[in-house]
Amino acid sequence: MRQSSLVVVANRLPIDDNAPPDGVCEWRRSPGGLVGALHDILAHTPATWVGWAGGAGPAPELPDIGRLRIHAVGLSEAELADYYEGFANSTLWPLYHDAVEQPVFDRSWWEAYQQANRRFADAAAEVAEPGAAVWVQDYHLQLVPAMLRERRPDLLIGFFLHVPFPPPELFMQLPRRTELLRGMLGADLVGFQRAQGAHNLAQLARRLLGAKATDRAIELDGRTVRTGAFPVSIDVAEMQSLAARPDVVRRARQIRADLGQPRHVLLSVDRLDYTKGIEHRLTAYSELLRDGDVKAPDTVLVQVAVPSRERVGHYRLLRDRIEREVGRINGEYGRVGGPAIHYLNQRFDRAELAALYLAADVLVVTPLRDGMNLVAKEYVAARTDGDGALVLSEFAGAAVELDEAFLVNPHDLDDLKATLLAAMDASAAERSARMAAMRRQVTRHDIRAFTRAYLRSLDDSGALAASVTG
Numbered sequence: 064m065r066q067s068s069l070v071v072v073a074n075r076l077p078i079d080d081n082a083p084p085d086g087v088c089e090w091r092r093s094p095g096g097l098v099g100a101l102h103d104i105l106a107h108t109p110a111t112w113v114g115w116a117g118g119a120g121p122a123p124e125l126p127d128i129g130r131l132r133i134h135a136v137g138l139s140e141a142e143l144a145d146y147y148e149g150f151a152n153s154t155l156w157p158l159y160h161d162a163v164e165q166p167v168f169d170r171s172w173w174e175a176y177q178q179a180n181r182r183f184a185d186a187a188a189e190v191a192e193p194g195a196a197v198w199v200q201d202y203h204l205q206l207v208p209a210m211l212r213e214r215r216p217d218l219l220i221g222f223f224l225h226v227p228f229p230p231p232e233l234f235m236q237l238p239r240r241t242e243l244l245r246g247m248l249g250a251d252l253v254g255f256q257r258a259q260g261a262h263n264l265a266q267l268a269r270r271l272l273g274a275k276a277t278d279r280a281i282e283l284d285g286r287t288v289r290t291g292a293f294p295v296s297i298d299v300a301e302m303q304s305l306a307a308r309p310d311v312v313r314r315a316r317q318i319r320a321d322l323g324q325p326r327h328v329l330l331s332v333d334r335l336d337y338t339k340g341i342e343h344r345l346t347a348y349s350e351l352l353r354d355g356d357v358k359a360p361d362t363v364l365v366q367v368a369v370p371s372r373e374r375v376g377h378y379r380l381l382r383d384r385i386e387r388e389v390g391r392i393n394g395e396y397g398r399v400g401g402p403a404i405h406y407l408n409q410r411f412d413r414a415e416l417a418a419l420y421l422a423a424d425v426l427v428v429t430p431l432r433d434g435m436n437l438v439a440k441e442y443v444a445a446r447t448d449g450d451g452a453l454v455l456s457e458f459a460g461a462a463v464e465l466d467e468a469f470l471v472n473p474h475d476l477d478d479l480k481a482t483l484l485a486a487m488d489a490s491a492a493e494r495s496a497r498m499a500a501m502r503r504q505v506t507r508h509d510i511r512a513f514t515r516a517y518l519r520s521l522d523d524s525g526a527l528a529a530s531v532t533g
């Protein structure tokens with residue numbers, strides 16, 4: 064077994080097999096921010112990525128990506144149902160997102176969650192060279208840090224949570240709360256998107272474990288676990304160069320022409336997830352149409368809803384509701400050849416996304432709760448022309464950094480409607496001042512800065528960060 068000095072452990076590999084069950088294998092960049100951006104950086108590093116390749120069954124053998132080795136972990140059909148769709152995405156996901164959907168506490172899922180976490184921990188222990196750093200990602204693998212420490216006390220272990228870490232009132236509902244907490248505290252450094260996450264963890268560590276804890280460090284079992292906020296970001300250079308490609312610029316023009324040269328193009332790009340606030344957005348837009356504040360096809364909304372977790376009940380029901388509502392709105396307010404909403408339940412490649420960003424006057428990002436939201440940052444990175452307006456939920460982690468966006472409370476429909484209108488009506492000077500400020504922030508704090516900051520904090524000698532980001 065080849066071993067590495069840096070191992071990333073994430074539920075997903077940076078590529079996954081998205082072919083239909085009986086189709087030929089089709090490897091594509093995985094959905095989601097982290098895996099998209101991070102693997103490009105790691106492609107220049109002798110690191111190993113441990114993760115699931117999508118689909119059920121034994122782990123496939125996968126080729127390296129540049130210098131990055133890919134080590135797949137297999138999950139059975141039952142593990143997928145109970146670990147990934149069950150405990151991770153029907154218990155932890157809704158609970159960590161303010162319980163905007165009711166979390167399901169099914170006792171039979173816990174065993175599968177532990178078993179899958181053991182599998183990832185075993186794989187990481189196998190591929191990590193002596194004294195290596197292992198960087199564990201996200202809520203799927205919350206038990207891995209402690210499991211890994213037990214197997215390999217020589218390792219430097221980092222854990223980073225991409226989603227919000229909830230306040231004690233919510234976390235305390237979890238039947239396995241103490242084990243989950245102890246699991247993540249097996250790390251040397253626990254990172255969150257926002258400072259609030261570290262604050263919540265300290266409160267929980269005091270209450271559940273009797274630990275001595277501040278927002279920066281937790282003393283447990285004679286060890287110190289450091290904590291902190293590290294807002295994740297995107298590969299700004301990649302998005303900028305896509306947006307500068309002549310074929311992408313042409314495609315953006317074509318999109319506007321295909322939409323009928325509207326005065327205002329509103330765009331939303333989300334995984335089809337109940338945390339993203341798609342229904343609230345549709346209601347607000349439909350009321351604007353009803354009240355005559357906007358008219359189709361003079362104004363259009365392009366809603367990209369990327370298919371996600373489609374076997375989970377909440378997601379299936381949500382898709383039905385959204386598609387019914389889009390049909391209703393188009394039925395009422397569209398005209399022949401001119402719908403009010405262009406709804407796309409598809410995955411797009413990066414160039415097409417960049418073209419959509421260039422074509423949009425307003426990007427509408429209104430999640431009810433979101434760890435970060437990298438679509439907002441991608442839009443800002445793509446707008447090298449300095450134009451475009453961003454409507455951004457206060458409940459997205461990105462709102463901390465992008466406070467020059469048109470910030471909105473998506474639960475408040477009147478605020479949502481007024482903010483959409485304000486963004487559409489903003490003068491060119493206002494749009495460009497806001498965009499310039501956001502571009503400065505995103506450019507300074509890209510995925511390399513995020514990776515460097517996290518790894519420097521994990522290994523304060525700086526050697527680890529230098530080996531990855533140069």
Ligand code: F6P
Nearest residue numbers: 075094095096097201225226371
């Ligand atoms: O942002 C949270 C997250 O779970 C990421 O870890 C992942 O890349 C993304 O959402 C997509 O979710 P999934 O891996 O379930 O398709």
